[in-house]
Amino acid sequence: MDKLAIFSGNANLVLAKDICKDLKVKLQDALVGRFSEGEIRVKINENVRGKDVFIVQPTCPPSNDNLMELLIMIDALRRASAQRITAVIPYFGYARQDRKDQPRVPITAKLVANLLTIAGANRILTMDLHAGQIQGFFDIPVDHLFSVGVFVDYFSKMNIKDLVVVSPDVGSIKMARAYAKRVSSGLAIIDKRRVSPEKAEAVHIMGEVEGKNVIIIDDLIATGSSLIEAVEALKKAGARAIYAAIAHGILSGPAIQRIDQCKDLEKLLVSDSVPLSGDKQHAKIQVLSVASLLAEAIKRIHNEESVSCLFD
DSSP states (O other), X not given: OTTEEEEEOSSOHHHHHHHHHHHTOOBOOEEEEEOTTSOEEEXXXXXXXXXXXXXXXXXXXXHHHHHHHHHHHHHHHHHTTOSEEEEEESSOOSOSOOSOOSXXXXXXXXXXXXXXXXXXXXXXEEESOSSGGGGGGOSSOEEEEOOHHHHHHHHHHHTOXXXXXXXXXXXXXXXXXXXXXXXXXXXXXXXXXXXXTTEEEEEEEESOOTTOEEEEEEEEESSSHHHHHHHHHHHHTTOOSEEEEEEEEOOOTTHHHHHHHOTTEEEEEEETTSOOOGGGOOTTEEEEOOHHHHHHHHXXXXXXXXXXXXXX
């Protein structure tokens, strides 16, 4: 492990330290600050010549700042003669615009992929992408991990009876099916129509949820409107206890207020891919760590071992 070097920007320093603790290596020293006018200033304070470098930096809010920190760190490490640079992006931002679904809109996921590649990244390690096809936007290797195992371990310990896994929309069916297979439960899908980028209306539930305990599965919670719509629809359909397991807890805008006012939601589980600030803490929200999963992937990549066993 002498050639392994792990750095972090300011996006999620706690997760980076947890990954280093799991790997039994130290987090390398780098200055990631600001000039007086707000421009990002980076200086690598370690010798990285010939080293296998990993930068832990989710592009979560403030997305622009965190993305620029990552790009500038990659450039600094490339110019410092790092042998290989892997961008570890637990949450890949700008992923919701992954296709042209309307006239005159960008494909920001592809734009960010191009920026990372041109900056000098040799490999990407990410988790629970908003859409799997984003892997194809890169011309460099991408390792795409899933947090399903972390959440399933938690629910297995709870030993919930009469369980049904619910996909809040058609796009999350594959993820929900993976959960249902792991916990040997039924599967249901909420057919909904989006009336605006921030609001969706639940229309119909396909599957049996009456008298069942349900887990809503999704990759991302932003304002929480989709989750609350799903909870209300499931309750009207006769569901009993309702839980939610969502990989990335962005929790922007009125999300915390909505969760607080939703009496029918028992618990919301999120991963620590995105740090939860003090104002986003809530009794219903529990954070599960994915540090061990990412650490294992980093170790396997560094040792040139297969990572495919971590994709399930």
